[in-house]
Amino acid sequence: MSAEILIPILLLLAPLIPAVASALLAGHSNWRNTVNIAFALFKLALVTYALAGVASGAEYEWRIAFVPGLDMVLRLDALALLFVTLSGVLWTATTLYAIAYLKGTPHQARFFAFFNLCVVAASGIAMSGSLITFFVFYELLTLATWPLVVHTGSAKAMAAGRTYLAYTLAGSAALLAGIVWLESGAGPVEFALGADLSSFSPAAASLIFALLIGGLGAKSALIPLHPWLPAAMAAPAPVSALLHAVAVVKAGAFGVVRVIYDVYGIETVAALGLGIPLAALASATIIYGSLQALRQSDIKKRLAYSTVSQVSYIILGASLAGPFAVIGGLVHLVHQGLMKITLFFGAGVLAERANITGIAQMDGIGRRMPVTLAAFSIASLGMIGVPPVAGFVSKWYLGMGGYQSGANWVIGVLIISSLLNAAYFLPMLYRAWLKPAAETLPSRQQLAASRTWLLILPGAFTAAAALGAGLFAGFELSPLGWATLIAERIYLR
Amino acid sequence: MSALWLLPLALAVPLLLAAISALPVIRDRSLSLAILAPLPGLAAAFLAPRGEVLVLPDLVLGVTLALSEAGALFLGGASFLWLMAGIYSRFYMRGKDRAGNFALFWNLCLAGNLGVFIAADAITFYVAFALVSLMAFPLVIHDRSAKALKAGVAYIVLAVIGEAALLAGLILSSGAAGGVADISALADAIWLSADRPLILTLLITGFGIKAGLVPLHIWLPVAHPAAPVPASAVLSGAIVKAGIFGLIAFLPLGDSLPATGNTLMTLGFLGAFGAALYGLTQDDPKAVLAYSTVSQMGLIIGTVGAGLAAGLEAALVIMAVTIYALHHGLAKGALFLGVGAMAAASGAAARRQRLILALVALSVAGLPLTGGALAKLALKAPLDGVSEMLITASAFTTLLLLAHFLSLLKPESTGESRAPVMRSLPVAALSLAALALPWTIWNLSGLPLDYTWRQDNLLTAGVPLLLAAIVASVAGRLAFKLPHAPQGDLLALVYTFSRRIALPTQRHISKAGVTLTQLIRLRPLRHADWLKQFADRSEGTLAAALPTLLVTLILALALLAL
Secondary structure, three states: OOHHHHHHHHHHHHHHHHHHHHHHOOOOHHHHHHHHHHHHHHHHHHHHHHHHHHHOOOOEEEEEEEEOOEEEEEEEOHHHHHHHHHHHHHHHHHHHHHHHHOOOOOOHHHHHHHHHHHHHHHHHHHHEOEHHHHHHHHHHHHHHHHHHHOOOOOHHHHHHHHHHHHHHHHHHHHHHHHHHHHHHHHOOOEOOOOOOOOOOOHHHHHHHHHHHHHHHHHHOOOOOOOOHHHHHHHOOHHHHHHHHHHOHHHHHHHHHHHHHHHHHOHHHHHHOOOHHHHHHHHHHHHHHHHHHHHHOOEHHHHHHHHHHHHHHHHHHHHHOOOHHHHHHHHHHHHHHHHHHHHHHHHHHHHHHHHOOOEHHHHOOOOOOOHHHHHHHHHHHHHHHOOOOOHHHHHHHHHHHHHHHOOOOHHHHHHHHHHHHHHHHHHHHHHHHHHOOOOOOOOOHHHHHHOOOHHHHHHHHHHHHHHHHHHHOOOOOOOHHHHHHHHHHHHHHO | OOHHHHHHHHHHHHHHHHHHHOOHHHHOOHHHHHOOOOHHHHHHHHHOOOOOEEEEOOOOOOEEEEOOHHHHHHHHHHHHHHHHHHHHHHHHOOOOOOHHHHHHHHHHHHHHHHHHHHEOEHHHHHHHHHHHHHHHHHHHOOOOOHHHHHHHHHHHHHHHHHHHHHHHHHHHHHHHOOOOOEHHHHHHHHHHOOOHHHHHHHHHHHHHHHHOOOOHHHHHHHHHHHOOHHHHHHHHHHHHHHHHHHHHHHOOOOOOOHHHHHHHHHHHHHHHHHHHHHHOOOOOHHHHHHHHHHHHHHHHHHHHHHHHHHOOOHHHHHHHHHHHHHHHHHHHHHHHHHHHHHHOEOHHHHHHHHHHHHHHHHHHHOOOOOHHHHHHHHHHOOOOOHHHHHHHHHHHHHHHHHHHHHHHOOOOOOOEOOOOHHHHHHHHHHHHHHHHHHHHOHHHHOOOHHHHHOHHHHHHHHHHHHHHHHHHHHHHHOOOOOOOOOOOHHHHHHHHHHHHHHHHHOOOOOOOOOHHHHHHOOOOOOOHHHHHHHHHHHHHHHHHHHHHHHHHHHHHHHHHHO
């Protein structure tokens, strides 16, 4: 039993040790890679152990006084573990990918140090048991991501970094203001207990909610707080994968989920009438992001707007009370991660190996790079919501959730979003597979000579995972099974 | 182990064959292996117990499979057609590129097609329906010709819209059923739901696109002919039936819905006659057959509509439609494969082939005592009045259209006069099945056997055919020249519209995205430019100014709060 208290700590240390080691081992790339991979695998083993424990009802908690009266709490419940597992699996894939992607480029030690620090922060956000712990890790994430966004050092990257900081710091300020206001009346808020809002008038409680969601919405790219995300596509591909699928936008969305379920509680949010406005904002983001994605001619930029749109599915699910919507939103946290990381891995491979960044350049690339494009295609179809890829499962649950909450318009939003997704993903697939290859495209021989499986296989793996998550959604330990478990615990409380 | 396990096998075998067809070792043989894919489905149609439900809770959202009496006929007919077309494709793809590719999508499409007929819940049904819809696209564009690609784009745009409509309809109806997705529970839930008009519109749109319901049929006359011959055969014979099956499985038959029923009936018969007449303007035999499919599906949809309007008993309508669909699938498969066989034949083989096809064509038109005549009797049996008369009259246009089809078949002079068995067997087997099978399942129609040779029935079937034969032979004697019209009737209008109006207005809009987005952006928005600039400018402003504003606002709020 005493050893089990260590699990949250070990889950934090697993990425922290390689973060420090990467900084220290500058110049020893083989050692650094070994340490990175070893600890990623170690974390996966820990996650597996914890999954078995939490599934059978255990909760691991570790706390220490931060300042007197304010505890740092790390608590591994089912919801935390959903995010930890996602970040653990995708972190491993991204580490392998990043090793291949950055091979031979400068500043790798810096990159891997901050990269791992981001994962520390993401794990911390997931496991935070109190609002203040959450905020500390949330800030760590903001700051640890910045060096990654500006990694290339180009003027464009620096500008993107400034935009990123401006938005996320403003968001953090809002979040902090909200937390301080809330805790001034309700005392320290722990997620296991929720906040006691009795000392606030409904208007004040609503305003605090708006501050919290606004602060978190900056990271999860809710309109109008989204422009940093498309700008940040100036970062290298592994960073985009991390921003879009594992850490940053997910941290924001996860925070929204925590605030709704574990700070305010579903009933309070519904009683204050805050759910529907948030659902409407999320819906507007879904449609707006898709419309903007349709207009982009750059692959990564199109994918970035697609993230703006897809992450709001999670928020939509959280804001519509009702078991189906809860499950749909939570499961999309995982599904969107698997699919979007596949797409960014693919975009990175295209840019790196064939020098393709624009959609118009994709003509005929499918038959030259079949594995990458097959993975890309599966993920694209999943984003559209084609069964049996994972995206369909999210869509079905969200749609049913909308119906259950008496908000039939949600189904309309989902359908329009699906159609827009089809309109911006299918032309890319059409170009890649059916258009004749351009003269400038590297030949099959050239590509075979430069082939690095480490760059190709992570995408193939995540695509297979996205397909598997949909095809075997009925299993107990599938993302859907786990989300159902969380929803049951939320509603039985 | 009961024969119920044949149902999951019917899906697992083609899916497995699809998965291994990507392996380099298998790739070259995958087309031969694909012949085996429909065998478990065929066996299931005969052996699997009816009405028992098999649950596979771990797959997707809990897969449930069951075989109804009608489902078994759809499944058997489709499996047999896929089997024969598979054998034929061994002949057809000989010496052609990308046979492995063809086999991959062939198997996926096959799995989806059979899945539609055995799904017992809405989600499994939707998964199968999406599989057959989307995987038919690679089959349509397999030749990569400009014509095929254009047809493929039209196909995929409508298929995606259909999928979206269907998903919305299924979510709404499952929601109305209290989150249960059992197909048997849905029809009642739809009937009771407050959203009934919306649900029905969505479902009919989704299924209608697949089944060639006018005016949603526009992809069909261009896509079916563009595909390779064996793919055309399954598209027209088996895949459109997925839409028909959806209609009879989900619509609340047995309840009287005059508005929906009459709309469906009108559109159905409009298609039945309109497509047959328009088909006369075509000079590609495969296009003529595609119009014939639209026309025949129109008859079925018309019958469903009439049944829905009058509130006829569900079992009656379903069985009538099923027998008709079964015959049409087999016959249309034989005709499509026959087009390919004729193109490669000469001499005696060509004459034999033409004779067989003529017989099948007469059966489709309803020549008394052929399988087609029985199918038509079964279709008419539950109906009365106008709809029965229209079905009787349709024999006239059907025969004219198919006579036109037969006149377009020109044997290749360089073709082989001895037909290889891979080529002749499928056509012969399908033709035989089309002519004979309705006899063997006649008891399912609930009509006595002597009903088929009753004098008045022989007369009503014979007279329109006689008239059509006279008209056709007079037209042939006088060398009457039929007018020519573009393939894809209304779709041609869409293209003209996009060329004349939409494309010029969107020339300023970004060049990214290809034909698909062009089709989707058909709305001629002159202010699209303005919108785009507005979006760009506001995002720019936001990026620059918003954070500062936010910080100020938050600090102000924080001060207030403290």
